[in-house]
Amino acid sequence: MASCGNKYKGFKKTGSGLYYRFFTENATRYVAENDDIVYLEMSLRTENDSVIDAKQMRVAMKPWFSGNFYEALSLMHEGDSAEFIINAKKYFEVSNYGQIPDFVKDDKTMLWLVIRIDSIQTLEQWKKALAEAKLETERKVLENYLIANNITAAPQASGLYYIETKEGKGEKPAIGQKVWVHYTGKLLDGTVFDSSIERGMPTPFQIGIGKVIKGWDEGIPMMKKGGKALLLIPSYLAYGEGSVGIIPANSPLLFEVELVDIED
Numbered sequence: 261m262a263s264c265g266n267k268y269k270g271f272k273k274t275g276s277g278l279y280y281r282f283f284t285e286n287a288t289r290y291v292a293e294n295d296d297i298v299y300l301e302m303s304l305r306t307e308n309d310s311v312i313d314a315k316q317m318r319v320a321m322k323p324w325f326s327g328n329f330y331e332a333l334s335l336m337h338e339g340d341s342a343e344f345i346i347n348a349k350k351y352f353e354v355s356n357y358g359q360i361p362d363f364v365k366d367d368k369t370m371l372w373l374v375i376r377i378d379s380i381q382t383l384e385q386w387k388k389a390l391a392e393a394k395l396e397t398e399r400k401v402l403e404n405y406l407i408a409n410n411i412t413a414a415p416q417a418s419g420l421y422y423i424e425t426k427e428g429k430g431e432k433p434a435i436g437q438k439v440w441v442h443y444t445g446k447l448l449d450g451t452v453f454d455s456s457i458e459r460g461m462p463t464p465f466q467i468g469i470g471k472v473i474k475g476w477d478e479g480i481p482m483m484k485k486g487g488k489a490l491l492l493i494p495s496y497l498a499y500g501e502g503s504v505g506i507i508p509a510n511s512p513l514l515f516e517v518e519l520v521d522i523e524d
Contacts (some may be wrong), residue, residue, distance in 0.1 A: 276278035276326030289337040292321040299385040341376040421492035430485025435468035438523035
């Protein structure tokens with residue numbers, strides 16, 4: 261990198277022609293690699309100090325080519341703040357702005373870009389944090405449902421809520437046994453999406469071999485023959501991120517179930 265002899269006083273220059281100066285530099289901290297998720301604050305202005313954009317944003321780090329936005333990020337650590345003088349065309353080509361603005365007259369138009377990197381996550385860390393946030397949101401949804409419907413119940417270790425409404429008198433089914441179950445499946449807003457009762461015939465399936473959703477494979481073996489229960493099932497024990505019929509993705513579900521019979 262060259263540090264002197266450029267026309268922008270106080271700025272250093274990379275070999276690719278990107279000008280930069282640091283306000284804060286944390287050289288011992290993490291530098292973003294490809295696919296890392298970078299949380300940053302930025303402001304963008306023209307040479308005459310007209311502000312084009314100022315925002316907080318999240319970007320996925322990509323391979324950079326000379327003098328563009330991602331080269332600027334590649335120079336920075338977590339907690340750094342810096343200013344860059346960057347070629348306008350190169351900036352807009354990678355910044356999802358669509359058409360290059362009219363004020364960019366030629367390949368020599370420059371922009372002033374101030375960036376502060378708040379935090380950096382690996383893609384795996386970001387996915388984990390996103391999943392945990394979804395789980396926490398859904399946990400609150402389920403708790404609010406219980407409160408609104410005056411139901412007192414604690415979740416199983418998996419997050420399933422099992423609420424017995426009628427104790428059966430027979431045996432509990434074992435893994436691998438065939439059972440017959442009457443059920444009505446509902447969204448939490450009360451919308452019925454399926455019912456064996458409406459069809460007039462209980463549904464048969466084999467316990468514990470993955471033929472039904474995980475919430476059923478866990479909940480039905482907790483019942484005795486002839487018993488009834490409510491199964492309040494988090495989305496990850498139901499259909500997860502997939503939508504099925506009128507069931508939206510990431511939907512917790514309520515099943516009113518009756519264990520009608522167990523194969524001898």
